[in-house]
Amino acid sequence: MTHSVDPRVGLCGVCIHVRVVENLRGSRYYLCELSRTDDRFVRYPPLPVAECPGFEPETGDVED
Numbered sequence: 822m823t824h825s826v827d828p829r830v831g832l833c834g835v836c837i838h839v840r841v842v843e844n845l846r847g848s849r850y851y852l853c854e855l856s857r858t859d860d861r862f863v864r865y866p867p868l869p870v871a872e873c874p875g876f877e878p879e880t881g882d883v884e885d
């Protein structure tokens with residue numbers, strides 16, 4: 822699966838540590854899984870995230 826970076830979301834949109842949570846009304850939340858073990862990270866980072874020390878890109882093509 823390939824992803825392009827959504828400018829409203831930033832790095833979290835293409836990071837292996839994110840879990841996308843969608844509610845019944847169709848709102849999307851980007852939950853940072855690193856927040857479970859590392860308190861440098863917040864559970865729901867304020868978007869867009871432009872820089873992040875924990876960012877690891879998903880495998881596959883990433884377009885800017």
Ligand code: SF4
Nearest residue numbers: 833836839853873875
């Ligand atoms: S590590 Fe950074 S870029 Fe990745 S999901 Fe968490 S906050 Fe977003």
